[in-house]
Every structure is written in structure tokens, then in C-alpha cells.
Amino acid sequence: xxxxxxxxxxxxxxxxxxxxxxxxxxxxxxxxxxxxxxxxxxxxxxxxxxxxxxxxxxxxxxxxxxxxxxxxxxxxxxxxxxxxxxxxxxxxxxxxxxxxxxxxxxxxxxxxxxxxxxxxxxxxxxxxxxxxxxxxxxxxxxxxxxxxxxxxxxxxxxxxxxxxxxxxxxxxxxxxxxxxxxxxxxxxxxxxxxxxxxxxxxxxxxxxxxxxxxxxxxxxxxxxxxxxxxxxxxxxxxxxxxxxxxxxxxxxxxxxxxxxxxxxxxxxxxxxxxxxxxxxxxxxxxxxxxxxxxxxxxxxxxxxxxxxxxxxxxxxxxxxxxxxxxxxxxxxxxxxxxxxxxxxxxxxxxxxxxxxxxxxxxxxxxxxxxxxxxxxxxxxxxxxxxxxxxxxxxxxxxxxxxxxxxxxxxxxxxxxxxxxxxxxxxxxxxxxxxxxxxxxxxxxxxxxxxxxxxxxxxxxxxxxxxxxxxxxxxxxxxxxxxxxxxxxxxxxxxxxxxxxxxxxxxxxxxxxxxxxxxxxxxxxxxxxxxxxxxxxxxxxxxxxxxxxxxxxxxxxxxxxxxxxxxxxxxxxxxxxxxxxxxxxxxxxxxxxxxxxx
RNA sequence: GGUCGCGUAGCUCAGUUGGAUAGAGCAGCAGCCUUCUAAGCUGCGGGUCACAGGUUCGACUCCUGUCGCGAUCACCA
Numbered sequence: 001x002x003x004x005x006x007x008x009x010x011x012x013x014x015x016x017x018x019x020x021x022x023x024x025x026x027x028x029x030x031x032x033x034x035x036x037x038x039x040x041x042x043x044x045x046x047x048x049x050x051x052x053x054x055x056x057x058x059x060x061x062x063x064x065x066x067x068x069x070x071x072x073x074x075x076x077x078x079x080x081x082x083x084x085x086x087x088x089x090x091x092x093x094x095x096x097x098x099x100x101x102x103x104x105x106x107x108x109x110x111x112x113x114x115x116x117x118x119x120x121x122x123x124x125x126x127x128x129x130x131x132x133x134x135x136x137x138x139x140x141x142x143x144x145x146x147x148x149x150x151x152x153x154x155x156x157x158x159x160x161x162x163x164x165x166x167x168x169x170x171x172x173x174x175x176x177x178x179x180x181x182x183x184x185x186x187x188x189x190x191x192x193x194x195x196x197x198x199x200x201x202x203x204x205x206x207x208x209x210x211x212x213x214x215x216x217x218x219x220x221x222x223x224x225x226x227x228x229x230x231x232x233x234x235x236x237x238x239x240x241x242x243x244x245x246x247x248x249x250x251x252x253x254x255x256x257x258x259x260x261x262x263x264x265x266x267x268x269x270x271x272x273x274x275x276x277x278x279x280x281x282x283x284x285x286x287x288x289x290x291x292x293x294x295x296x297x298x299x300x301x302x303x304x305x306x307x308x309x310x311x312x313x314x315x316x317x318x319x320x321x322x323x324x325x326x327x328x329x330x331x332x333x334x335x336x337x338x339x340x341x342x343x344x345x346x347x348x349x350x351x352x353x354x355x356x357x358x359x360x361x362x363x364x365x366x367x368x369x370x371x372x373x374x375x376x377x378x379x380x381x382x383x384x385x386x387x388x389x390x391x392x393x394x395x396x397x398x399x400x401x402x403x404x405x406x407x408x409x410x411x412x413x414x415x416x417x418x419x420x421x422x423x424x425x426x427x428x429x430x431x432x433x434x435x436x437x438x439x440x441x442x443x444x445x446x447x448x449x450x451x452x453x454x455x456x457x458x459x460x461x462x463x464x465x466x467x468x469x470x471x472x473x474x475x476x477x478x479x480x481x482x483x484x485x486x487x488x489x490x491x492x493x494x495x496x497x498x499x500x501x502x503x504x505x506x507x508x509x510x511x512x513x514x515x516x517x518x519x520x521x522x523x524x525x526x527x528x529x530x531x532x533x534x535x536x537x538x539x540x541x542x543x544x545x546x547x548x549x550x551x552x553x554x555x556x557x558x559x560x561x562x563x564x565x566x567x568x569x570x571x572x573x574x575x576x577x578x579x580x581x582x583x584x585x586x587x588x589x590x591x592x593x594x595x596x597x
Numbered sequence: 598g599g600u601c602g603c604g605u606a607g608c609u610c611a612g613u614u615g616g617a618u619a620g621a622g623c624a625g626c627a628g629c630c631u632u633c634u635a636a637g638c639u640g641c642g643g644g645u646c647a648c649a650g651g652u653u654c655g656a657c658u659c660c661u662g663u664c665g666c667g668a669u670c671a672c673c674a
Contacts, residue, residue, distance in 0.1 A: 001614095028614095035617065045616060047654065057654090083654085084617060126674085166674070280674095307672055316600070317670085324672040331674050360601065361669050387603085388667085395667090424636065442636080454610065457602080459667075461609070470636055472622035473610080480636050487634060529613085541611060544621085555629095555638045597636075 002525045004097070005031040008042050008068075008087060011075070015067040020052045033518075039079050040086025041518055047083050057083035094517045095505045095570075101520055101577045102503070108584045112152035112528045119342055120146045122354035123160045123267075123274070127259040128168040129197035131266050131406040132396065133389045133462060134356070137451050140590060141386055141536065142354040143272040144452060147588045148531035148539070157346060160274040161338065164256050165281040168200070170237040173251050174230070175199035175206070185258050191265065191407065192258030206230050269410050271444070271590055278338065286337025287329060290373060291322050299372045310369060320365050335366055336373075343377055350380035352534065357385040357457070384534045387459035389451075404464055410447065416467050417443030417476075426597055441592040442476050448591045449475030453540040473544050475591055478582060481547040482593040485579035488559055492572055495560065503573060504566040512553045516574060519546050523581050527588065536589055543585040550578045 001009070009029035016024045030045035046061045053060040058080055065078030065085045076090040101107050122142020125131060131139075146156045176183070176199045185192040207230050214224035225231075240248040267273065291308055294300040300310050300322060308323040322333055342351060353363060363383035370378030388395060389404075396403045417439040421427045427435040450468045454460045470476040509517075523542070530538040559571040586593050 030614085030616075032613080032616080038617080043617085047616075050654080082617065163674075168674085303672095305672085309672095318599090320670095321672050326672080328672085330672065356668095357602070358668055359674095362674095364601090385602095390667090392608095420636075426634085426636075450609095458610090459603070463609085466608090466623090469609090469623060472636095474622080474636085476636050477622090480634080484634055484637085491633060537611090538613095541621090544611095548621085551637060552639095554633080558633070560633050597634085 001031065002522055004089075004521055005042060007074070008044070011068055011072050012044055012064060015064045015071070016049060016052060019063055019067055020049075022052050024049065024052065034086045038081060038084075038086050040077075040088045041514070042087050042089075044085040044087065045083065046085060061085040091509055091514065092505055094509065094514055095503060095507070097521055098517045098570075098574060098577065099503050099505070101517075102573050107577075108523050108527050108581060108588075109151045110153065110524045110528055112154075112531055115153045115155070116349040117155045117157070117347060118149055119157045119159055119346060119348045119351045120149070120354065121159045121161060121351060123272070124163065124355070125160075125263060126163045126166075126168055127193075127196070127256050128172045128200045129398070130191070130193040130262060132398075133404040133406065133409060134396065136270065136406050136409070136447070137386060137389050137456075137460075138354055138356070139267070139270055139272045140448055140451055141384065141456055141534075143270075143590045144536040144539075144588060145352065145354070145384060145531075145534050147590065148527065148534075148536065151527055151588060152531040154531075157275045157348065158273065159276040159278060159342075161278040161280065161283070163280045165241065165252075165279075165284060167234060167238050169252065169256070170234045170241065171203040171207075172196045172200040173248075173255055174234045174237055175203040176255065177251070185261070191262045192260075193262030193266070194405075194407070196255055196259050196262075203230065203234070266406050266410075269407070269444070270448075271592075280334065283338045283341065284329060284334045286341055287333040287335070288323070288337070290336050290340060291333060294322075294369075294373055297373070299369075310365075310372070312365065312368060315368060317361070317365060317368075322369075332362065332366060332369070335362075336369060339366065339370060339381060340375070343375070350377065350382060352382045352384050354384045354386065357387055359383070360385050382534070384456065386456040390459055390461050392461060392463050392465075404462065410444065413447045413468065414440050414443035417446065417470070420470055421597075430596075438594045438597050441594045442470070442479060442597060445475030445479050445586075445591045445593075446470055447475075448589060449478070449540060452536045452589050452591075453544070455537050456535060476597075478543055478547045478586065479591075479593050480597060481550055482579055482582045482586070483595065483597045484554060485550075485575045485582070486595045488572065488575055489579070491560060492568075503570060507564075507566050507570050509570070510557070512549075512556060513571070513574060516546075516549055516553055516578065519549055520577055520581055523585070527585075530588075539585050539588050543582055546578060546585075547582060550575075 009026040009031050012029045013024050013026040016022060028048065030048060032043050034040035034043045044064065046057050046064065049060055050057060053063070061080035061083065065080060065087070068075045068087060069078055074089055074093045075087055077088040079086045120142055123135065123139050125135060142158070146158050149156050179202060180199065183195065185195050188195060207228050210228040210230055211224045214228065215221050237248060241252060291300060295302065295308060300308050302308050305325040306327070307321055307325040309319050309321055311319050313319065320332065321330055324330060339351065342348065355363065360383065363381065367378055367381045370381060390396070391402060421439045421442070427438065430438070446468045453473065526538055526542045530536055557571065559575060560568060562568045562571055583593050
């Protein structure tokens, strides 16, 4: 609830106490935005008061409305329709609100709950192939949530756990050794992560070919899948890696570095970054000690074959393996270890893991295990579980070559933005450098907004055949609105129109202006809500609504040529505040707003 | 089979702790640039909120069941 809504709720509590002699808790007063088709700013729902008043909805509404308007100067008028009281605040009240927003350089930030120190872990790529569209969603979410948390008073450390070891990278390494001819990113001119990814694909082709040959030779498919020579070689390579074989390690380091160089470019393009990078090669052995302690405490148990398990059937889950019978780690073993390590390394209060919803079960288990091991922070391991990005025909499948490559997509978006800018003549008279900066911002803005406007928890569809729009509910629309406002700002500076920066609080505003201010007032609450629910889409949709509202206002009323200097000043300040909110909102999404476009 | 999630306009998505006649954009059609950026604005058409029950003053929202889609339930990561 915004402060304004709280104000009305408390006022209503007072009204009810005075009218009916009963204390109705203000938190339970139902306040909502008045719908567009009715007259008013906020609406009270009177149904909950009927038992208290013992009167009809209309009569109760009128009594409350009358009380409010005659006892609170902020409230100017009311209108009862059925069981709803639409309350209108005074113009002066809104003018003061605008003044507050204008005076607050950090408008939009707030303190949400007790300030915490939060680790946000996102991206988490494998080093055997380049990033794809799914990773883009992950990165954008992680980055935006980090900014949202910072904007609501929390301290954030952004971390990235790179999966740099394992059979997958060995596959790429093996293929490179076999068929690479010493190719490097330098010699081939190919981006390192793509180069390594190519060899991964090469491996897979050969692997499949060998399976077919074995099957044709009469071997059961399942056996063939485990015995294909190229797979055995890769497994042998992994054993060598684990035995710290020098030649293997050296190739591993070289190829991983190619990938990191490639990732760095993509991360930079996306505008995301990290404060701390972890490598699985350094953490994959962690956790065993904690498993041993858990065994002693009786939290875990050992099966006859020596494997270690936890029984979570009481929690409605299953039994989960924590160590193999040969004593080696499984995936969750190291997550147990790394979670613990992080709380030792950093005085953090919680970790937010930005990981796809296919791992819901895993993170449920992880949190439970840590709690059972006696770590109070176990319950503070949050999983920001986001939905898959799907193609119209279904899931992206790397094996079927249907993955949408991150670099390609970014390049396409930027190119589309360039062509569209050209076509619209938007960049006439701009320097090459400026043009480039702008269409890059627009292309990336379109892509980022497209992804972030969707509720993270939901799966979303992306159709590569239809390029992302630049009109309507899109990033460029919002950027354009900002550019318009910025243009006004420049023009007003040129014309030296009243820059007194002080509002005449007694000017009459129109309904559209009133709506805009009311809309602006919601911003901090939207940010807070988005931070608390790890949901950037709330901010995205909010700035879209605001931009739409502003464009209507802009179209309908003249700003620089308004009737009086006071009115010009007021509209400029209103525009300025809108621009700031758009700009900060976009900042929270990690999207640039160009000053011109 | 167990668990979890999803199902809203032709398409992509919104829809607050249950509230008024379920909203945007795209696509389609029709308008608006001698006036602050037309990547804009205005209008029109488009819905069995998967289905069936229940809870109540009121259900897209909560509960139960059914159908459909997806994920997961590995000594994979």
C-alpha cells in the first residue's frame, strides 16, 4: 500500500469509529485505484463495513464519504456507486505530492524491511558452449533483481558459479584434439565460446555416429550409448583431469580461457557483471565434510552399498542421494559445500539462486538439508525459479540446433534497430558514433524489455521468425518517451523558460495531469513489491503504463506553449519527474535510456 | 504413478490481500504530422478467463475434481 492509500485507510478507520463507534483496523480497509471509467483517485470498498453500519451499501458509502470530505482537507470530493466510494483528493494535495517527488533525487528508492546482505547468484554457464536465449533471461533477471534489492536498502553481492569442469568440457577438448588442427580463436577469427561450442557439436555428431554403428553391429542401444569409443575417451580424459594430468589441465585451461573471453564480450553486451566469480573446479569437492558431520548427527544415513542419503519423505519429498557408493560427490554435495562456504566468506544473510524452474526440487532439497544440518540460514536460501524460454514449436534443443544463440540474437536486434532508425530518419544529422550508441541501446532495450516484462515464474514464448517489436508495449516505446521528455528539457533550457524550479501550488491541473501524478506516486511501492517478490516485470509493466499515460498527455496538451508561465513550469516539472521515474525504472531493469532517438 | 507449475482475445502478455462492464500490445480496419520527436496519438472489431462443482454479498483470483501442456521424482549436472 502506498502512503496515500494508507492515509485514506486510516482516515476511513477514523470515519467508522466516529460514525459507528467501532474500531475497524486500517490494514483491513480495502483501498484500490479508482478504475478509469469512474470519477476519483482512490476507491473504498464498503462491503466490509455493512455489518458495522447496519445500512445499505449506498447509505454507508455516503456517510463515510461525507465524513471524509468534511474532516480531511486533502479529500475534495466523493461519489458513491453501488458498494464503492470513489474519493477524489484535492488538486493541491496532488500538487504537493508532485513537489515532493520533484525534490527527492532518490525518488523510487526505499527501505524494505530490515536491510540485508544478499548474494544473488546468476548466469552459471557451462564452459562447453556459448550462451543462448535461456541464459539471457537468467542474466537479465539476476542483474535486475540485484538492482531492485539495492534500491530497497539491501546490500548485494552478485556472484557467478561457472561450471568449468566435467564431462561436457572434456567432450569439447577431445574433439578439438582430434579434429581441431590447432585452431584457435585468433587463427579462425571465431569468438572463443563459439569455437569451443563447435567442437562440442562435433563430438556429439561423432558420438551419435558411433552409436548407430554399434547398434547396426547388433549391440543394444543402451549399451552402445555407454560404450561408444569417443565417449570412453572423453571419460578417460575426465579421469586424467581429476588426476591433475598436466597435458589435460593445460588444454583445459586454454580452452576455458577462450570461452571466458567470449563470455566477457556477451556479458558486456548485455550490460551485466559480477562481484565474485566461482569456479566449480575449485568447489566441486566441497561438501563432503558436511556430509560426514550430518552422518554423525544422524541427519543422513548410509545404505549397505556405502552410499549416503537423506530421507525427506516426512517433508513430502523422496530420499535423495548425497554421496555415491564409491564416496564421490553428486551435484547437490557441492551445492551444500558452496552454500556453506559463502556464508563463511561473506557476512551475508541470504542467497538468491537464479536458476530455471526445472531445478525446483533440487533447491527445495538444498534448503531443507541445510536447515536439518542446523544452519539457521538454510531457510534463507531462495530459489528465483524462472520459466523456460520456449520456441513456438516447444523447448529449445541444442542437439537439434534450435537454440537461439545469445550473440546472434543481440546482433540481430541491434541490426534491426539500425535499419529501423535509418528508415525513420531518426539518426539524420547524428555522428556515426552517436548513431551507433543509440541504435545499440534501442536494439538491446527491445530485447531486454521483451524478456523482463514477462513474469519470471512463467514460461515464455519467443518466435525467432517474428522479430521483437519496437512499437507498443516495448522497450523502445519507453525509451522514446524518455527521449521526448529529454528533448523538452533541452528546448526549455534553450528558450530559458521559467527555470525557477518552484511550483505554484495553486495552479489548476487537468485530469490527465492528476492521473499522471497519481501514477508517479505509485512508483516506490512498485519497486518495493518487485524487490520483495523478485519480479522485475512489475517495474517493466509499470513504466509502460506511465509512458503510455505520458504520451497521451504530451499529445493532448502543449507543454512549452502552455497558457501561463506557471503552467509551463508545472508541466515541465511533471515531465521531468516522469522522465526521472522512467529513467530509474529502466535502470532497475538494466536498460539504457538514450537522450535522443 | 507421486510432487510442483501452467491454461485469459488469432498471437505475445497484464490482471494487486477475492470487488464495479476482464485489460494492453501485436496482427486487421479507419483516422491524426505547416504546431514541443508519428518508435507517437485516436477510434473500430475481437473473450464460455481450459471444463465442472463448491465457498460468499461478490470468484480470472480461494477450495475440490476433470481435461490438456510442461517440469521433476538419477549413485546426471
